[in-house]
Amino acid sequence: MTQTVNSPHFKENARKALDDVFLQQALARSEKGFIERRKAAVEKLPEYDALRDSARDLKDHILAHLDLYLEVYEKNVIASGGHVHWATTAEEANEIILGICQRLNAKTVAKGKSMISEETGLNAYLKKHGIRPIETDLGEYIIQLRGETPSHLIAPALHVTKEQIEADFRRAHTGLPPERNLDEPTSLLAEARAMLREKFLAADVGITGANFLIAETGSSVIVTNEGNGDLTQTLAKAHIVISSIEKVVPTREDAATFLRLLARTASGLDLSVYTTFSTGARRAGDPDGPLEYHVVLLDNGRSNMLGGKFQDMLRCIRCGACMNHCPVFHAVGGHAYGWVYPGPMGAVLTPSLVGVEKGGQLPNASTFCGRCEEVCPVRIPLPKLMRNWREREFELHLQPAAARYGLGLWAAFARRPAIYRATTSLAMKFLRLFGGKGRFRALPLAGGWTRHRDFPAPQGETFQSLWRKRSQKR
Amino acid sequence: MKSREAIFANIRKSLRTGGEDGKRRETVAARIEKHPRGIIPARGQKADRERLEVFRQTVEDAKASIVILGNKDDVPAAVAAYLRSKNLPQSVRHGEDERLSLIPWAKERTLEVTKGASDGAQLASVSYSFAAVAESGTLVMLSGADNPTTLNFLPDHHLVVVDEKDIAGDYESVWDRIRERLGANKMPRVVNWITGPSRSGDIEQTHLLGAHGPRSLHVLVVRSS
Numbered sequence: 001m002t003q004t005v006n007s008p009h010f011k012e013n014a015r016k017a018l019d020d021v022f023l024q025q026a027l028a029r030s031e032k033g034f035i036e037r038r039k040a041a042v043e044k045l046p047e048y049d050a051l052r053d054s055a056r057d058l059k060d061h062i063l064a065h066l067d068l069y070l071e072v073y074e075k076n077v078i079a080s081g082g083h084v085h086w087a088t089t090a091e092e093a094n095e096i097i098l099g100i101c102q103r104l105n106a107k108t109v110a111k112g113k114s115m116i117s118e119e120t121g122l123n124a125y126l127k128k129h130g131i132r133p134i135e136t137d138l139g140e141y142i143i144q145l146r147g148e149t150p151s152h153l154i155a156p157a158l159h160v161t162k163e164q165i166e167a168d169f170r171r172a173h174t175g176l177p178p179e180r181n182l183d184e185p186t187s188l189l190a191e192a193r194a195m196l197r198e199k200f201l202a203a204d205v206g207i208t209g210a211n212f213l214i215a216e217t218g219s220s221v222i223v224t225n226e227g228n229g230d231l232t233q234t235l236a237k238a239h240i241v242i243s244s245i246e247k248v249v250p251t252r253e254d255a256a257t258f259l260r261l262l263a264r265t266a267s268g269l270d271l272s273v274y275t276t277f278s279t280g281a282r283r284a285g286d287p288d289g290p291l292e293y294h295v296v297l298l299d300n301g302r303s304n305m306l307g308g309k310f311q312d313m314l315r316c317i318r319c320g321a322c323m324n325h326c327p328v329f330h331a332v333g334g335h336a337y338g339w340v341y342p343g344p345m346g347a348v349l350t351p352s353l354v355g356v357e358k359g360g361q362l363p364n365a366s367t368f369c370g371r372c373e374e375v376c377p378v379r380i381p382l383p384k385l386m387r388n389w390r391e392r393e394f395e396l397h398l399q400p401a402a403a404r405y406g407l408g409l410w411a412a413f414a415r416r417p418a419i420y421r422a423t424t425s426l427a428m429k430f431l432r433l434f435g436g437k438g439r440f441r442a443l444p445l446a447g448g449w450t451r452h453r454d455f456p457a458p459q460g461e462t463f464q465s466l467w468r469k470r471s472q473k474r
Numbered sequence: 475m476k477s478r479e480a481i482f483a484n485i486r487k488s489l490r491t492g493g494e495d496g497k498r499r500e501t502v503a504a505r506i507e508k509h510p511r512g513i514i515p516a517r518g519q520k521a522d523r524e525r526l527e528v529f530r531q532t533v534e535d536a537k538a539s540i541v542i543l544g545n546k547d548d549v550p551a552a553v554a555a556y557l558r559s560k561n562l563p564q565s566v567r568h569g570e571d572e573r574l575s576l577i578p579w580a581k582e583r584t585l586e587v588t589k590g591a592s593d594g595a596q597l598a599s600v601s602y603s604f605a606a607v608a609e610s611g612t613l614v615m616l617s618g619a620d621n622p623t624t625l626n627f628l629p630d631h632h633l634v635v636v637d638e639k640d641i642a643g644d645y646e647s648v649w650d651r652i653r654e655r656l657g658a659n660k661m662p663r664v665v666n667w668i669t670g671p672s673r674s675g676d677i678e679q680t681h682l683l684g685a686h687g688p689r690s691l692h693v694l695v696v697r698s699s
Contacts (some may be wrong), residue, residue, distance in 0.1 A: 004625040023565050026678070030678075030679045031677065034679070035677050044564065045515055045517070046512075046515075047516070049512050049516045051511050051512070051513050051531060053580070054513055064489065065484055065498055065501065065502050066485050067485045067489070067491075068491070068502040069487055069502060070485075070497060070515045071482075072502065072506060074488070076659060080660075080661070086477040086481055087477055088477045088480050088481060112617065136686065137676070138676040138677070138685060139674075139676035155676065155679060156676070156677065157676050157677075158679070161678065162677055165677060174676060185677040185678065185680055185682055186682055187679065189674060189682050189684065189685065189686070192615050193684070193685065193686060196686065197594065198684075201594060212680055214501050215506060216506050217659050217660070217661045219661055219665075225672065225673050225674060225675065225685065226673070226674050226685035226686045226687065227627050227672040227674055227685060227686040227687025227688075228686045230626070230666070230686075231627055231628070231686055231687075232666075234623050234624060234627065235624070245485075250505045250506055250509075251505065251506060251509040251510075251511060252507045252509065252645075252649045253510065253511050253646055253649060254509075254512065256512065256644075256645040256646060256649075257512035257513070259645075260515070262579065267675065269536075269669075270532070270535070270536070270609075270610040270611070270669070271612060272668045272669070273536075273668065273669050273670050273671070273672055273673060273687070274667070274669075274672070275612075275666075275667035275669075276664060276665070276666055276667070277661060277664065277665040277666075277667075278663065278664055279661040279662070279663060279664070280535070280663060282663060283617075283618070283663050285618070285661070286617060286618060286619065286622075287569070287590065287616060287619060287622045287624075288591045288617075288622050288624045289623060289663050289664065293612065297481075299477075299481045299484070303481055303484035303485045303488055304484065304488060305488075306485060306489050307488040307490060308488070316672045330589070338695065347699070349589040350565065355513035361547065363560075363652060399487050400648060400667060402624070423538065424529040445588050455549050
């Protein structure tokens with residue numbers, strides 16, 4: 001039971017997203033904040049770019065020695081009293097976690113935010129087996145109430161408006177007085193805090209993800225601003241970490257390098273409020289903490305990415321900056337991408353993990369503006385990787401017929417420069433005549449394009465004729 | 475075990491290595507043993523009093539409050555004043571940390587001080603931090619019998635005492651101190667880095683304070699004599 005892949009329907013999904021009034025409101029609101037907060041944080045740290053270079057090199061070093069760092073990590077988890085479980089597939093990871101929960105007679109499970117658990121479809125799997133998973137990150141809690149999946153890596157409820165959250169809370173929190181005032185975001189937050197506090201205290205098992213795994217000490221690291229990940233792991237009988245194999249870093253110093261980049265790039269904070277390094281279970285004399293500590297390490301196709309064209313994608317630290325700066329993401333939101341990972345990083349990772357047959361649509365959803373690569377804290381060449389997928393898709397004849405024939409037609413045309421020049425200059429004159437200095441709100445045969453954006457009327461001459469004149473001047 | 479072997483085999487196949495390559499092993503062992511430092515921002519790299527000033531600023535940037543006290547004996551009055559300013563009952567809970575036991579709590583006659591972990595019923599807790607980091611206004615808490623982890627997260631108000639001499643410029647210096655205390659590759663069950671009070675940006679991306687953890691964080695620095 002892995003998360004269903006809905007990516008082949010990207011176009012339909014995008015069309016629906018563009019017509020979704022609530023979603024468009026939510027997206028319009030979020031864009032500026034993310035970009036400005038990151039910019040301010042980066043400007044405050046003169047060493048930011050040097051850190052990015054060293055983080056890129058460090059990740060490359062780790063990936064080249066991944067087997068050996070995983071061995072050291074495993075040895076140190078065991079030495080500190082924890083257990084390591086390996087899962088090649090999502091199904092296997094789910095079975096391991098269910099096994100632990102059943103052995104502990106768990107009825108409810110508190111969950112910190114984990115994208116890997118989204119990848120495995122863990123919540124649905126646990127529910128099917130009679131165990132109730134409760135998401136505790138506020139954003140995750142909201143979308144769990146709505147029966148949705150996250151639409152963003154670090155802001156899972158990005159697509160939901162305040163009014164929608166209020167309606168969800170009134171529907172779900174039936175024990176509270178219906179006349180209560182929930183106009184302010186602070187009252188929504190206070191209500192969620194009170195509701196979830198009871199759940200934390202009652203949960204039998206706590207499941208979190210991991211931002212990093214430290215080989216040197218066998219520690220798992222999570223960052224949260226809410227503190228939910230900490231209550232999740234501190235109050236339950238057992239703490240289960242679900243993570244993927246590429247999250248391992250050699251030392252605590254190396255973790256510090258990535259932590260200096262992660263929060264700044266993600267949310268504009270110097271550091272997340274809570275950065276938590278967990279190593280094993282409760283020790284002798286400890287007054288609190290879980291009695292068991294387990295790590296489930298998922299591969300799910302990642303080991304195939306090593307050594308190939310898409311290895312660079314394994315550097316990703318899941319900050320979300322690429323989607324925060326992506327014009328396509330901001331037009332259609334995260335759900336349109338149809339699987340777990342949205343935005344540019346999702347467009348590269350999804351075909352790698354679920355196959356180009358299912359995920360091949362996503363790398364086409366890019367304007368290749370390059371902002372994603374510009375802001376990536378580990379300098380992943382996202383446009384290049386998307387281009388690799390487009391080539392692969394073309395080679396495998398997976399594109400829709402219209403796109404293939406369209407490209408063929410254009411190629412035939414472009415190979416005949418005289419006809420190309422004559423036709424483009426004619427088309428330009430024609431468009432200029434009707435468009436003047438403005439923009440087209442609608443164009444015949446291009447309704448799909450102009451429905452959600454204006455087409456600028458061409459100004460001046462064609463690029464080719466301008467180029468020719470400029471070359472002559474020199 | 476089958477999956478473990480399959481994963482390692484596939485990683486090695488993709489990396490085109492046998493795994494028993496001595497040079498790769500040496501590289502990995504050396505990095506773990508020497509744990510080289512990365513790039514450390516200049517921001518926190520200041521001499522003592524100046525570093526305290528950077529810390530004060532970064533703590534406030536993280537939306538926590540901070541007071542600087544002349545010595546340990548000033549802690550009870552500062553705690554009482556904080557509780558009063560927030561209109562809270564004069565009651566705090568703390569762990570078995572010896573440094574907290576040495577504080578003359580009795581000087582504040584109305585202040586009730588209890589000991590132990592939190593079960594969620596306490597409004598305010600006091601912890602003694604192992605270290606702090608000027609670079610980002612971060613407190614470093616180690617779990618153990620002395621400072622229960624639940625005191626960091628369950629009460630609404632978290633008050634943390636830190637000795638000025640324990641304020642480092644960067645995280646790396648604190649890792650070295652933990653190595654000194656516990657041994658080369660050892661960690662307590664949990665190390666909590668705490669930077670400001672709990673918050674959430676999940677409702678329309680506005681940052682609100684007081685999500686699941688403490689709604690406010692108050693730092694009490696005790697100056698070195």
